[in-house]
Amino acid sequence: MIENAFDISKELLHIEVEDSKINGYRFVTATCVDLGDGTLDVIYHFDKDLELKNLRVNIKKEDELPSISNIYFSAILVENEMKELFGLKIKNIAIDYGGHMLLSDEELDSPMAKQQIVIEQRKGDK
Amino acid sequence: MGKSGKQNKSAKTVIPFGPQHPVLPEPLHLKLVMEDEIIVEAIPAIGYVHRGLEKLTEIKEFTQNVFIVERICGICSVMHAQAYCQGIETLMNIQVPDRAKYLRVIWAELHRIHSHLLWLGLLADAFGFESLFMQVWRNREKVMDIMEETAGGRVIISVNTIGGTRRDMSPEALRKVAVIADEIKEDMKELEKVFMADYTVKHRLVGVGVLEPDLAYEFGAVGPMARASGIKQDLRTTGYAAYGELDFEPVVETGCDSYARTMVRLREVYQSVDLIKQAIGKIPDGEINVPVKGMPKGEVISRVEQPRGEVLYYLKANGTKNLERLRIRTPTFANIPTLLKMLPGSELADVPVLILTIDPCISCTER
Numbered sequence: 001m002i003e004n005a006f007d008i009s010k011e012l013l014h015i016e017v018e019d020s021k022i023n024g025y026r027f028v029t030a031t032c033v034d035l036g037d038g039t040l041d042v043i044y045h046f047d048k049d050l051e052l053k054n055l056r057v058n059i060k061k062e063d064e065l066p067s068i069s070n071i072y073f074s075a076i077l078v079e080n081e082m083k084e085l086f087g088l089k090i091k092n093i094a095i096d097y098g099g100h101m102l103l104s105d106e107e108l109d110s111p112m113a114k115q116q117i118v119i120e121q122r123k124g125d126k
Numbered sequence: 127m128g129k130s131g132k133q134n135k136s137a138k139t140v141i142p143f144g145p146q147h148p149v150l151p152e153p154l155h156l157k158l159v160m161e162d163e164i165i166v167e168a169i170p171a172i173g174y175v176h177r178g179l180e181k182l183t184e185i186k187e188f189t190q191n192v193f194i195v196e197r198i199c200g201i202c203s204v205m206h207a208q209a210y211c212q213g214i215e216t217l218m219n220i221q222v223p224d225r226a227k228y229l230r231v232i233w234a235e236l237h238r239i240h241s242h243l244l245w246l247g248l249l250a251d252a253f254g255f256e257s258l259f260m261q262v263w264r265n266r267e268k269v270m271d272i273m274e275e276t277a278g279g280r281v282i283i284s285v286n287t288i289g290g291t292r293r294d295m296s297p298e299a300l301r302k303v304a305v306i307a308d309e310i311k312e313d314m315k316e317l318e319k320v321f322m323a324d325y326t327v328k329h330r331l332v333g334v335g336v337l338e339p340d341l342a343y344e345f346g347a348v349g350p351m352a353r354a355s356g357i358k359q360d361l362r363t364t365g366y367a368a369y370g371e372l373d374f375e376p377v378v379e380t381g382c383d384s385y386a387r388t389m390v391r392l393r394e395v396y397q398s399v400d401l402i403k404q405a406i407g408k409i410p411d412g413e414i415n416v417p418v419k420g421m422p423k424g425e426v427i428s429r430v431e432q433p434r435g436e437v438l439y440y441l442k443a444n445g446t447k448n449l450e451r452l453r454i455r456t457p458t459f460a461n462i463p464t465l466l467k468m469l470p471g472s473e474l475a476d477v478p479v480l481i482l483t484i485d486p487c488i489s490c491t492e493r
Contacts, residue, residue, distance in 0.1 A: 002425045002440075027346050029455035031440045045427070045438065045455075050364055052427060074346035074463040077172075078455070095169060102173040112181055 005043070005054040010065055013044075016055055017068045020046045025053060027072035032082040034114045040088060044068070061087065061113075069094035077101075085112035138166065141474070145174050149252045149478040152488035156481070160474065168469040170462055176492040183452040188214060188422055188443065191452065192287060198454065199489040200281040201244065204230075204237045205432040207286035210452075212366060213428035213441040214288045220416060226290030227368040228409040232303065233277065233285050234367070234430075235398040235405075239310060240269040241433035242391040242398075245485050246321070249388065252478045253330040258320055265313045272306045275299070290415025300406045307399040314395055321392055331385035335468045335480045338382055345464045348457045349435020350394065351484055354379045354386035361431040372404045384483045391485075394433075421445050432457055434485050456490035 008016050020027075025046035033041040035058075042065060044055040059065055067090050069075045075093075080101040082088045087110035103111075139160045145153035153174040159167035179198055183191045195210045196203040208230055215222060243266035250258035270280040276299050277283035285291050295303070321327055337347065342355035352359045353376055360376035362369040377393045379386035422443035429438050435457035442451040461484040468480055 002427050026343055028436070028438055029453075029460070031451075031453040033442060033451045033453075043440070045440075050359070050361060052429075054427075072346070073344075074460065077459060077462060097171075100173075101171070102176050111178060 002043075002054055004052055005056055007056050007058070010057050010059055010063065013055070013057055013068065014066055014071070017044065017071050020053065020055075021071055024048055027068075027074050028052070030075065030078045030082065032086045032088055032112075034086060034112065036114045040086060042082070042088065062089070064089045064091050066091060067093040084110070086110055087113055137161075143477055143481075145171075147478075149248075149482060150486075150488075151248070152486070154481070154486060154488055156469075156477075158469070158474070158477065163473050163475070165469050165472050165474065165477070168466050170466065172462075172488070172491055174492070175488065179493045180452055180454060183449055185448070187447045188449055189288060189418070189447075191449065193284065195452075195454070196282050196284060196286075198456070198493045199487050201241045201487065202237065202432045202434070202437070202456075202490065203282045203284075204233050204286065205430050205437060206454075207284070208234060208367065209428045209430045209437055209439045210441075211286050211288050212430070213426050213439050214422050214443075216426045216428065217422040217424050217441065217443055218288075218418065218420060220289050220418065222290050223413040223416060224368070224410050225294075225412045226414045228405045229291045229293075229295060229414065230286060230367045231369060231372070231405045232295070232300075232402050232409075233273070233283065233291075235402045236269055236273055236303070238398045238433045239307075239395050240266050240273070241485075242395050243269065243310075243314075245391060245433075245482070246317075246388070249479070249482050250327075252482050253327070255320075255324075255327065258317065258327075261317055265310055265317070268306050268310055268313075272303055276303065287415060289418050290413070292415070294414045300409070304403055304406050307402045311396055311399045314392070318392060321388060328385065330476075330479055331388055332381075332383060334384045334476050335387075335472065335483050336383045337464055337468055341467055342382075342464060345467050346460045347435075347464045348460045349432070349485075350377075350387055350390040351435065351461050351464055353377055354390045355382045356380040359436075361429050361436050364429075366430060368405060368408075369401075371408060372401055374401060374404075384479055387483050421447060422449070434458055434487055434490070435460065437490075454493055456487065456493060458484065458487045458491045461486075462491070 025048045028045040028047050031043045042057045046053045076095045079090050079093045080097050084103045141158045143156040145155040155171040157169040195206040247259045247262035274280045277285050339356045358376050423445040425442045438455040440453040444450045
C-alpha cells in the first residue's frame with residue numbers, strides 16, 4: 001500500500017477534495033488503475049510541504065465520477081486523459097475535449113483498459 | 127455608440143498557434159481567442175505524438191522498463207530512469223550502494239545543466255538573439271561531450287539500473303567532470319551579463335507572463351515555474367539519492383515573470399555545478415550496484431526533481447515480471463494549466479516567449 005492513502009466513496013470525493021484545498025494542498029495528479037474485475041481505482045494525489053496525501057476511489061466502470069476541475073482547475077488534463085484512455089465516465093470537466101484530447105475517431109476505445117483475452121483451449125492430438 | 131444604442135466591441139478572432147511553429151521544437155497547439163492584439167482565452171490541444179509508453183511498460187518486463195522510461199524524454203532521461211529505479215528498489219527493499227547514489231546525482235545534475243542551457247538557448251532564439259543562442263549552445267556541447275566520455279551517450283546515457291548504476295567513473299573522469307563543470311560556470315558568468323542586463327532581453331522578459339505565487343500554487347506549478355513565483359519547492363530537498371548529504375537550498379526568485387524564470391534556470395546551472403563538485407568531493411569507494419533477486423510486489427510512489435520540476439511515478443506490481451500499472455505525471459503536464467492562466471491579457475507577440483517560459487516538453491507530456 002502507498003503511504004498516507006485513504007479509501008473514500010465517490011459521494012465523499014468533492015467534500016474531501018474541497019477539504020484538501022482549504023487545508024492548502026496542491027493537486028499533483030490522479031492515477032487510474034483498471035483492476036480487471038469491472039472496477040477502476042482512481043487515486044487523487046495531493047502535496048503539502050512535499051508530503052503526499054492520496055485519496056482512492058473505487059468505482060464500477062459504468063459508474064460516473066464527478067469532476068474535481070471546478071475545485072482544482074489543474075485537473076482538466078488528467079481527467080480528460082483518464083476519460084479517454086480508461087473509458088472513465090467523468091462529468092462536468094471544466095474543459096471537456098469530448099474524447100478527442102488524445103484519441104482520434106479511428107482509435108480503439110479506451111486503449112489503457114484491460115482487455116479480456118480469451119485463449120482457446122486446443123485439444124492436443126493423441 | 128451605434129444606431130442601435132449598443133456599444134461597439136472588437137470582434138473576437140480565433141488564431142491557431144502551432145502545432146507546427148518555428149518556436150516549438152515539438153507539436154503543441156493553442157487556440158487563442160483574441161480581441162485586437164490581446165488574448166482573452168487560450169485552449170490547448172495535445173495528442174499529436176502520444177506514444178502509449180505507459181501501456182508498453184505493462185507488456186515489457188520490469189527490468190526492461192528502465193530503457194523505456196528513458197525514452198519518454200531525452201533531456202530528462204536520467205531522472206526518468208532514476209524515479210523508476212527508486213520505485214522498484216523501494217518495492218523490492220533493495221539497498222543501493224552509496225557510491226551509486228552519488229553517481230546518480232552527478233549524472234542527474236549534468237543533465238539538469240544541459241537541459242537548462244538548451245532552454246536558455248531556445249529562449250534567446252525565440253526573441254531573436256541568434257548569437258546568444260549559439261554561445262549558450264556552444265557551452266552545452268561541453269556537457270554533451272563529458273556525458274559521452276563518462277557514459278558512452280550524449281543524451282540518453284542509460285546509466286541507471288535497478289540496484290544502482292551500470293557504469294562507474296574513474297578518479298580521472300571525476301576530476302575531468304569537475305574541470306568541465308568549472309569551465310561551464312565561467313562561460314555562463316560571461317553570458318549571464320547579457321541575460322541579466324541587456325536592454326532587449328529585459329524588454330522581452332520583464333513583466334511578461336506574471337504568475338502570482340497563490341495562482342502558481344493553485345494551478346499546480348512545479349519546478350522553475352513555481353520557484354520563480356517565490357514557492358520554495360524542490361524535491362531534492364527530500365534527500366533522495368545522495369542529495370541528503372549535500373548542502374544546497376532551492377533557487378527562488380520573487381519576480382513571478384518570464385525574467386524571474388530565466389534567472390531561476392540560470393542560477394540553477396551554477397547550483398548544479400556546485401552539487402556536482404560537492405558530490406565528487408564526497409563520493410565514497412565501493413560497489414556501484416547490487417544484484418536484483420525476485421519480483422516486485424505492492425504499490426509505491428516515487429518522485430524526483432527533473433529540470434522542469436517534479437515528476438511522479440506510481441508503480442503497482444503483482445509479484446510477476448510485468449507491472450500491473452505504471453503511471454507517470456511529468457512536469458510539463460502540470461505546468462500547462464499555468465500557461466492557460468498566464469496567456470489571457472497578454473499580447474500575441476509575447477506568446478512564443480510565454481510558451482517557452484514553461485519549458486514545454488511535449489515528449490514528456492505525450493509519454
